[in-house]
Amino acid sequence: MARAFLFVLDSFGIGGAADAERYGDAGSNTFGHIASACADGRADREGLRKGPLSVPNMLSLGLGHAAKTAIGLSGENGGKAKLASAFHGAAQEISSGKDTPSGHWEIAALPVRFDWGYFPNTVPAFPADLTEAIIREGGVPGILGNCHAPGTEIIERFGEDHIRTGKPICYTSVDSVLQIAAHEIHFGLERLYAFCKVVRRLVDPLNVGRVIARPFIGETAASFERTHNRRDYSVPPPEPTLLDRLTARGGRVIAVGKIGDIFAHRGISEVRKAAGNMAMFDKALGAMDDAGDGDLVFANFVDFDTEFGHRRDVAGYAAALEAFDRRLPEALARLRRGDLLILTADHGNDPTWHGTDHTRERIPVIGTGPGFGGDIGLRTTFADIGETVAEHLGLARGRHGISFYATIGGHARVA
Secondary structure: OOEEEEEEEOOOOOOOOOOHHHHOOOOOOHHHHHHHHHHOOOOOEOOOEOOOOOOHHHHHOOHHHHHHHHHOOOOOOOOOOOOOOEEEEEEOOOOOOOOHHHHHHHHOOOOOOOOOOOOOOOOOOOOHHHHHHHHHHHOOOOOEEEEEOOHHHHHHHHHHHHHHHOOOEEEEOOOOEEEEEEEHHHHHHHHHHHHHHHHHHHHHHHOOOEEEEEEEEOOOOOOOEEOOOOEEEEOOOOOOOHHHHHHHHOOOEEEEOOHHHHOOOOOOOEEEOOOOHHHHHHHHHHHHHHOOOOOEEEEEEOHHHHHHHOOOOHHHHHHHHHHHHHHHHHHHOOOOOOEEEEEEOOOEOOOOOOOOOOEOOOEEEEEEOOOOOEEEEEEOOOHHHHHHHHHHOOOOOOOOOOOOOOOOOHHHOOO
């Protein structure tokens, strides 16, 4: 039997979305603008990185070709020739939104065809009856924030008041989300998780995609720091995803990073978490070692998004891509006959763009495995990725998406 590995570089879009203008993102291009900034010396940072973006291993899998498919960006970019066993292409999202659940669910062969509930960019952002219910049922003296804001900025603004008053910091963004920041010690981590569960129940009627616990530490605005004990409380997918279909068949889904939270822990066999992309890569490699026939390892590398995209840190994003790329050969060395590895993204988060929110972009679909190769072109939905994995693992075809398995030579492989 076969094994499959899905690695999501969270927010690593490659531009070109046909409907980007609808989201105010026409011209956004996470990969392209990072590469341009590096080439121009605008992503140099003493002690971190310098010069053109160096991601030769992803380029050898066809990243430059994928970018060209998406928007016409040159595939040269200083990279070595594409591996014969690599395949490449790009995919357009059809889900409504540019958020994490929509992107991941669509990758797992379930597009989001409904509209999420959003909070207006006003102060206050939350309806009065919701705020009252949060305070009453959450057992808190009140809330702080109640607005749209970047996570680190709002903790700096309200963190000291939070410690003094015991009021959690509640905020949102253009995504369908209600985020809650609280101090791990003064408020309590487990208390924050319990509070988020209450809020999750209260926002269900509003069809809000996620409630996110955002714990932090420190004693002053200058020393506050978010920890890696984040937890997402997501709406369960409305239909079976690739993960449900695989576990129902008896296969294992090993979720690395926040994958379990994104799918409300449905269709998940095991969760492995760590703090930071490189520690997450270690977990992903361990999962590859442990995966058996018919299993799927589904990993999310969140730092690209949370640490660099939202913070509009071009140099940090570039350095993180280069660090990931340097370790990619460790994953490639673990592939054996019957394995399929796909690298992709869930949306964009162009660090050169205005604001601090996700950007609507196409995503790369690049990968490899013994006997695979070819150009899959522009896919009309992320769901094609999930259906390809499903066919590779011997699952029946689902309701959404079209597999490109035959295009990359899946049926011609030597068993």
